Amino acid sequence: MDLSAINPVLFVAGFLVAATPLIFAAIGELVVEKSGTLNLGVEGMMITGAICGFATAVETGSPILGFAAAALGGALLSLLFAFLTQITLANQVASGLALTLFGLGLSALLGQSYVGIKPPRLNDINFGPLADIPVIGPILLTHDIILYLGIALVAATWAVLKFTRAGLILRAVGESHDAAHALGYKVVRIRTLAIMFGGACAGIGGAYISLIRVPQWTEGMTAGVGWIALALVVFASWKPWRLLLGAYLFGGITQLQLNLQGAGVAIPVEYLAMSPYLITIIVLVILSRDKSAAPACLGRTFHASS
C-alpha cells in the first residue's frame, strides 16, 4: 500500500470534473420533475448532446459553440418527448424510454464519421495569480467555464424555485395541475419549457463527457450516467443543494476508489467498486428523513378537459 501515490489536489480536481456531467443532467431533470413530468429519456438526451456538441466543436473548432449545439440538440430531442406527452397525452414512462432508445440510435448514426477524432480543447479559465494559491488554487481555480456554470446553475435553480414567482408557478403546476390550470396558468406550455430546459441541461452534460472528460466520441459513451442522474434526483428529494452534494459524493467516491485501487489499498475491490452507489444512497436517504415528497402530479397526464 502506498497512499502517498495519491495526489489529493489532482484527486479533488478530478472528481469535480467527473461529477459535472451528472450535475447538469440531474439539475435539468429536477426542474422537469418539479413541473410534474417524469422524463426517463435523460440518457438519450445526454448522448445526443454528446454527439451534437462533439461534431459542432470539431467542425467549428470552438468548444463553446459545441456546448451551445449540445444544449440545442438536447432541447430539440426533448421537444419530441414534450409533443408525445403534452400534446398527444402519451404515457410518460414509455415515451421517456423510447426517447432514450431513439437518442442512442440517432447519436450512433450522427457520430459515424467522428470516431477517433480529437476534439478542440476548451481552455481553463485564467484566474491569474489567484490560481497560484497553494492547494485551493489548483483544486478550485484550474477548470473550464462549463464546470463553474454547472455549480452556478444549481444555485440559480435553487434561487428561482425558492424565491421567484416563476419558481412558484412551476412548483404549482407540479403539485396540482388542475389548480394551476384553474388559476389560468398554461400548464402544457410551462411543462414544455421545463422539458426543454431539462433537455438542454442533459445535452450539455453529455457534451461535457465527449468534449472534456474523455475527450472523444464513442457510441453509447454515456454508459448509464443518465440513469444515475434520474436516481440522484429522487434520492436528493428534489432539492438542488442535496443534488449537488450527491453528485460530488458519487463522483468523489468513484474517483477515490480508483485511486485506492491504484495505490494498492488492502480493501477488497468489490467493496470499493460498489461504494459510490452505496454511500451516495445511504447519505441521501439519511438526509431525506424529513419526508419531503415528490411533486404530487409527477408522472400524471394533464388535459384541460379533465
Next chain:
Amino acid sequence: MTLTKLLTGAAMALGLATTAMAEDKTKVGFVYVGPIGDGGWTHEHDKGRLAVEAEFGDKVETVYVESVAEGPDSERVMTQMALDGADLIFTTSFGYMDPTINVAKKFPNVKFEHATGYKQAENVATYSARFYEGRAIQGHIAGSMTESNIIGYIGSYPIPEVIRGINSAFIHARKVNPDVQFKIVWAYTWFDPAKEADAAKVLIEQGADVVLQHTDSTAPQAAAQEAGNVITFGQASDMAQYGPKPRVSSIIDDWAPYYIARTKAVMDGTWTTGNTWDGIGAGMVGIGEISDAVPAEVKAEALALKASLADGSYHAFTGPLNKQDGTPFLAEGDTADDGTLAGMNFYVEGIEGDIPQ
C-alpha cells in the same frame, strides 16, 4: 411445472418450425456486449460478421443485437434469436457463458458458439484467441520503454482471460526491466468510456507512463493522449487513429476466418462442438504495426518475440516461474498447459495486490 413445460415445448416447436422454413438461407446471430462502434472488442466481432456476409452473399442472413448486458437479459436476447430462426448464434462475451448453456438446452437444433468461455455442450462450442501472446509483446515493449518503472493496467473483470493477460505482460516486462511495477485497477465494466478514461487518468496521476487496457473502448487512449508522455496499446482493435503515440502497437482480434469456417460448417451440416483457441500463429491474434515512437532495437526484439510465439518455438508462459505467494508454478523450461491457462486465477511472483475473488 406443466405450464412451463408446455411453454418450453411450444417455444421449441416454434423455433423448429421457423428454422425449417428458413432452411434455404442460413441465419447467423451475434450477441454483442458493447456497441458496434466501440472501436475495440465489439467492433472487431462485427467486422467478422460482415466478413461472413461478404463470403456467402445471399446464402446467409446475419442479425445482431448490441449492448446486451451480461446475465439474464442476454438469455432473453438469445432466446429471441433462436425463436426467430437463427441456425447459429455467436455470443461474444465471457459473461454470456451460463446464459448460452441455458438457452442452448432449450434449442437443441440451434448451434451456439461462446467466445472466451470454458463450458461446452452438444450444441455449444467455445472459441477464443490467445491474447496473452500479444500481451507478452506489449509487456516487452512496455518494460523496455517505461521511465517511471510504473505500468498501469486497466482490468475489466477478474476472470482468467484478463488475469492471463496481466501475468503474461508482467512476466515479459520484468524480463527486460527487473524494476518494473504493475498498478492494476479493476473497472468492473467492459465498456464505459468515462470510467475507462478516469481509470487511465488515475493511473497516470499515480506515475504510470505506460497504460495497458483490457476494456473495450478507445477512451484510455484519449486520456493518455491528453496527458502527454504516456504510451498505450490498442486493445482488440488496432486503434491506429491514436498512433504513432500514445498507441505504439496493438492486439488485433481477427474473428473473420473462424466465423466464416463455422458458418460454412453449419451450411454443410458438418458442425460439431469443440474448443478453438488460436494465437498469433493461426492469425486469430494480430499485432498492429509497432510505431516509430518505439526505439528501433526494441521494435526488432518485439518482432523477434512475435515470430517465436507464432512458430511455436517459444511459449509465453515458460518456466522458471513462481506464483505470487512464492510457490513454484513452472519448472525451468516447462510451459503452461492449456488447462492451467484456461482457469488461471493467480498472479505470478512480483505482482502486488490481490485478485478480487
